[in-house]
Structures are given as C-alpha cells and as structure tokens.
Amino acid sequence: MDAASIHQRLAAQFGERITAFQAEALQPWAVVAPEVIAEVAAFCKSDPDLGFDNLMCLSAVDYPKETPPRLELVYHLWSYAHTHGFVLKVHLPRESPSVRTVENVWGVANWHEREAYDLFGITFTGHSDLRRILLPDDWIGYPLRKDWVDPDFYNGLHVKPTPQMAERSMAGEKLGVGPFDHTPPNRHVED
Amino acid sequence: MSSGFGWRVDDLDTDEMILNMGPQHPSTHGVLRLELRTDGEVVRAARPHIGYLHRCFEKHAENVDYPGVIPYTDRMDYVASMGNSLGYALAVEKLLGIEVSPYVGAIRVIMAELQRIASHCVAVGTYGMDIGAFTPFLHLLRDREKILDLFEWTCGARLLYNYNWVGGVSHDLPEGFVKACRAFLREYDAITIPELMDLLIGNKIFVKRTAGVGVLPVPLAISYDLTGPNLRGSGLARDLRKDAPYCGYERYQFDVPVGTGQFGPKGSCFDRNWVRSIEMAECSKIIHQALDFLEKTEKTDVHEKVPKRVKPAKGEVYARSEAPRGQLGYYIVADGTGVNPYRVKVKSPCFTAMSVFHVLSRGMYIADIIALIGSLDVVLGEIDR
Numbered sequence: 001m002d003a004a005s006i007h008q009r010l011a012a013q014f015g016e017r018i019t020a021f022q023a024e025a026l027q028p029w030a031v032v033a034p035e036v037i038a039e040v041a042a043f044c045k046s047d048p049d050l051g052f053d054n055l056m057c058l059s060a061v062d063y064p065k066e067t068p069p070r071l072e073l074v075y076h077l078w079s080y081a082h083t084h085g086f087v088l089k090v091h092l093p094r095e096s097p098s099v100r101t102v103e104n105v106w107g108v109a110n111w112h113e114r115e116a117y118d119l120f121g122i123t124f125t126g127h128s129d130l131r132r133i134l135l136p137d138d139w140i141g142y143p144l145r146k147d148w149v150d151p152d153f154y155n156g157l158h159v160k161p162t163p164q165m166a167e168r169s170m171a172g173e174k175l176g177v178g179p180f181d182h183t184p185p186n187r188h189v190e191d
Numbered sequence: 192m193s194s195g196f197g198w199r200v201d202d203l204d205t206d207e208m209i210l211n212m213g214p215q216h217p218s219t220h221g222v223l224r225l226e227l228r229t230d231g232e233v234v235r236a237a238r239p240h241i242g243y244l245h246r247c248f249e250k251h252a253e254n255v256d257y258p259g260v261i262p263y264t265d266r267m268d269y270v271a272s273m274g275n276s277l278g279y280a281l282a283v284e285k286l287l288g289i290e291v292s293p294y295v296g297a298i299r300v301i302m303a304e305l306q307r308i309a310s311h312c313v314a315v316g317t318y319g320m321d322i323g324a325f326t327p328f329l330h331l332l333r334d335r336e337k338i339l340d341l342f343e344w345t346c347g348a349r350l351l352y353n354y355n356w357v358g359g360v361s362h363d364l365p366e367g368f369v370k371a372c373r374a375f376l377r378e379y380d381a382i383t384i385p386e387l388m389d390l391l392i393g394n395k396i397f398v399k400r401t402a403g404v405g406v407l408p409v410p411l412a413i414s415y416d417l418t419g420p421n422l423r424g425s426g427l428a429r430d431l432r433k434d435a436p437y438c439g440y441e442r443y444q445f446d447v448p449v450g451t452g453q454f455g456p457k458g459s460c461f462d463r464n465w466v467r468s469i470e471m472a473e474c475s476k477i478i479h480q481a482l483d484f485l486e487k488t489e490k491t492d493v494h495e496k497v498p499k500r501v502k503p504a505k506g507e508v509y510a511r512s513e514a515p516r517g518q519l520g521y522y523i524v525a526d527g528t529g530v531n532p533y534r535v536k537v538k539s540p541c542f543t544a545m546s547v548f549h550v551l552s553r554g555m556y557i558a559d560i561i562a563l564i565g566s567l568d569v570v571l572g573e574i575d576r
Contacts, residue, residue, distance in 0.1 A: 026506055053410075053413050056416065056520055057509060057522055061533075076509050080429065087509070106414055106416070107411070107415045107546070108414065110546060111542065119249070133242060135242060144249060144250060
C-alpha cells in the first residue's frame with residue numbers, strides 16, 4: 001500500500017483523531033492524537049492490510065521554538081509481509097509529557113521508550129520498567145532537550161572546568177573541589 | 192550429613208541468588224552488566240544494564256556540521272566502522288538528493304564487504320573463544336589483520352576511518368589495490384573458510400554447545416526488531432542488500448544464507464553463528480564481482496559529488512542500511528537554517544538485539560548465557576552510543 005491509502009485506512013478507522021497528514025514529505029507521515037496512540041499501534045499491527053509487524057525506530061525530537069512548543073515522538077513502522085513502511089507522529093506538550101506505551105504491540109518499544117524517557121523526560125504510562133537506560137540512575141535532567149545546560153557539578157565533582165581553572169590547576173594551585181585537587185600524576189615538571 | 196568442616200550441607204541456603212555478570216567480564220563483549228536472578232545454575236530472570244560506554248553521540252551530532260558527524264559514527268560500532276559511516280552518508284545523501292557515481296558505489300561496496308568479513312571474523316572468532324575454542328580466533332584475526340592493512344593502505348587508518356563522506360569517499364583506491372585485494376581473497380577463499388568450517392563450525396563440541404541453546408522464533412525476532420544475521424538465523428531471508436539495494440548491490444549475484452536448524456531447533460545460537468560464517472564466504476563473492484565491475488567502469492573523481500557545504504532543506508529522513516550486525520537506521524531531521532543536523536537518532540541493531548535478551552535468557556543455564564550473548568554479536572559501543 002502507498003502512504004495515501006495507508007492514511008485513508010487509518011482515517012477511516014480513527015477519524016478525527018488522525019489529526020494531520022503530510023503527503024509531500026520524503027517519507028509521508030500522519031499525526032496521531034496522543035490519547036489513541038496505543039489503539040492506533042495495535043490496529044496497525046493487527047489489520048491484515050496494514051500488517052505493520054515491525055517497529056523500526058522510535059525517536060523523540062524537541063521543538064521548543066514551534067508554536068505551541070512541543071515534543072514529538074516518531075514511530076517508523078515497517079511491514080515484513082507487505083514490505084511497506086509508514087511514519088506516525090505524536091505531539092506532546094513540553095511540560096510533563098506523557099503518553100501510553102506501545103511495548104505490548106512491539107516488544108522493542110520497551111527500550112526505545114526508556115531511551116526517550118531518559119533523554120527527553122517523556123513518561124510512558126503502562127510501561128513495565130520505566131527507568132533510565134543510558135545515563136546513570138542519579139542523573140538529573142534530560143540532556144537531549146534543546147534547552148539543556150551542562151551541570152557544573154556531578155556527585156560533588158566539578159565536571160565543567162573553565163580553561164582558566166585548568167590552567168591554574170596545571171600550575172599546581174589547589175582549587176578546592178573535584179579532580180583538580182590532585183596533581184596530575186604524569187605532569188611534566190621542568191625542574 | 193556432616194562435611195567435616197564444621198558446617199552441614201542441609202544448612203546451605205537454597206534461596207535465589209542475584210549474580211552480577213560484568214561489566215568487566217570478558218565475554219560480555221565490552222562493558223555490559225547483567226543482573227541475573229539465579230536458582231542454582233538456572234537463570235530465572237535477567238536484567239541487562241547498559242550505558243557504561245555512553246558517549247552522547249546524539250548530542251554531539253547536534254553540535255557539529257553534517258560531515259563532522261562521520262568520525263563520531265565510526266566510534267559507535269568500532270568493530271565495523273565502515274558500515275556506520277556508510278549508513279550515515281547514505282542518509283544525508285538521501286536528504287540532499289545526491290546520487291554517487293557507479294565507480295564510487297563499487298568502492299563503497301568493496302569497503303563495506305571487506306569490513307563485513309573483518310567484523311564477522313571478530314564475531315565468530317570471539318564466539319569460539321567464549322565457548323572455549325581459542326585456535327579459530329587466532330586464524331580469523333590473522334585475516335582481519337590483512338583487511339586492516341588494505342584499509343590502512345587506502346585511507347591511512349586501521350580502525351576508525353572517516354572514509355565514507357557525504358557524496359563520495361575520502362580517498363580513491365591506491366594503485367595496485369585491486370590486485371592485492373584479489374590476492375587476499377584467493378587466500379581467504381582457499382584457506383580461511385575451509386579452516387573455519389573444520390576448526391569451529393563442524394566441531395562436534397561446538398555444535399553440542401550451541402545448537403538448541405537460545406532459540407529465537409521469527410515472530411519474537413520481528414517484534415523485538417532483530418535484524419541481520421540474528422533474524423536470518425531464525426530462517427527469514429531478509430537482507431536490505433537484496434530487498435532495497437543501495438550502492439549498486441543489485442548488480443552482484445550472491446545468496447542470503449538463512450539458518451536451517453540442521454543440528455537442533457531453528458534459530459538457535461548455532462544457526463546465528465552459522466549464518467555469519469556462510470556470509471563471510473558470500474562477501475568474498477560480492478567483492479570479486481565488485482572488483483570486476485570497478486575495472487570495467489569509467490573512473491570518476493571520488494570527490495566529484497562532495498558538496499562544498501552540506502545544508503539540506505527543511506525535512507527529515509529515516510534511512511537504513513545493512514551493517515554487519517543488522518539494519519542500521521539513521522533518523523535525521525534538518526531544520527533548513529543551520530549547517531548542523533537538528534536531530535540525529537540512531538537505531539542500532541545491537542541495541543534491539545540486546546533488548547530481547549531478558550526474554551531469551553529466562554530458564555537458561557548460566558554457562559549458556561555466555562553462548563547467547565556471543566551469538567547475538569553485540570558491540571557495546573553501538574548499544575550505548
């Protein structure tokens with residue numbers, strides 16, 4: 001099936017809740033209302049004509065400058081049976097974004113959703129094991145958001161030295177915190 | 192019953208035990224920590240902990256320009272760097288609408304397939320070592336070394352190449368490359384492949400150790416998005432080089448090996464490893480044909496299509512290619528204003544292969560866990576990115 005007929009099939013089933021369709025894109029996509037994404041995903045997999053048995057990729061993207069500002073979840077679907085693909089998107093608010101999980105439909109979504117939670121702070125309701133996956137458990141904040149600022153300290157260690165600090169430390173001065181307390185072991189000493 | 196050492200066997204605790212395997216365990220192929228809930232020798236549940244090698248690839252990619260991302264892609268799957276940069280280059284080219292010349296396409300195919308052989312050499316060799324066979328590893332690394340020499344001769348680097356550029360490749364093949372590559376392949380076909388089959392694949396102990404362990408049915412593989420040799424080991428012949436050819440793969444004749452379940456259930460550890468071994472022979476076939484094509488085709492400048500400034504219009508693309516470990520996907524969003532990508536997301540085949548681990552490992556023996564990890568052929572650099 002081509003993208004237009006896939007969209008028609010989805011629109012016939014879900015009507016208003018398929019809120020937009022972009023046909024001119026390189027890979028056409030449809031925007032789905034967040035509250036029905038689990039149903040749409042289940043339908044995509046179970047419908048014999050669509051047959052999307054494979055979730056190729058699940059990505060999150062941050063758009064703080066759009067009006068309204070939003071986080072976007074992008075589901076790249078693929079059907080091994082019909083060898084066609086389609087893209088679903090879900091728009092979420094940047095403040096406390098939450099959406100239902102699709103891990104019961106495609107098992108691989110489990111880890112992809114954990115990654116989106118870890119790096120973007122999107123919570124997936126009904127997820128079996130929503131923990132940070134790539135970053136340490138005690139990490140604060142969501143680094144792939146566009147407004148992310150690197151922290152100065154991590155667990156009491158000064159992790160963002162300024163060039164001046166590095167210079168002073170190399171000159172032997174004790175700066176009081178973190179790794180710069182120690183003289184680098186392999187430091188070349190002139191005298 | 193008294194054991195004579197002041198304690199009684201009856202007093203032993205028979206509860207379940209949490210066993211941490213890794214992150215420094217050599218057979219976890221990098222820095223992977225497995226949390227195993229064990230009941231004696233049997234694993235009741237397993238939880239992989241990843242992220243020890245996380246280097247913020249996606250964040251880095253947003254802060255450099257499009258060509259600047261390529262060295263970072265090399266560092267994801269450091270055992271098969273050519274495949275990573277090729278996937279990225281193809282994705283950006285799709286976004287820009289660039290089509291490279293058949294000559295450059297053939298060079299890319301040769302490099303990608305040599306890399307596939309080198310990568311499978313490591314995969315199959317270390318797998319043998321995990322199971323307890325040390326010799327095949329040495330024999331295979333000998334051949335990988337020769338491939339790395341060819342790479343070094345071409346682009347100066349042995350591991351991280353920055354070779355596949357957007358719109359071309361960094362260096363043309365050096366004079367005499369075709370001859371040297373043929374000489375290597377002759378030796379490889381005549382010696383390494385039969386050697387590998389004799390030493391490892393046909394080895395009774397190896398077969399008994401792997402056939403029937405870690406059986407992965409096709410529906411589970413598709414649901415968890417396993418691709419490449421892991422999927423083909425379960426018996427489904429899906430290969431992007433055949434299904435959606437890029438770089439002129441449609442020109443070359445080769446077979447897609449699938450697991451047959453000759454020594455046990457289909458989709459076992461043996462089948463996945465067997466697919467890799469047979470694929471090593473198929474790669475050689477492709478390279479022979481690509482070298483023939485290279486000699487016949489008109490030579491073009493390898494930098495001919497390289498754009499001075501990569502600045503795609505607003506848009507997005509998801510492009511996949513068949514890396515040695517499976518389908519490597521890049522989702523790239525361009526906002527049309529800057530020269531940096533707005534967002535790069537990598538779907539790494541090892542990431543998805545690792546995500547099925549907790550399902551497969553349930554009810555296995557601890558010793559078989561080692562066989563399972565090796566057969567999924569994960570590289571932690573790519574899982575953690």
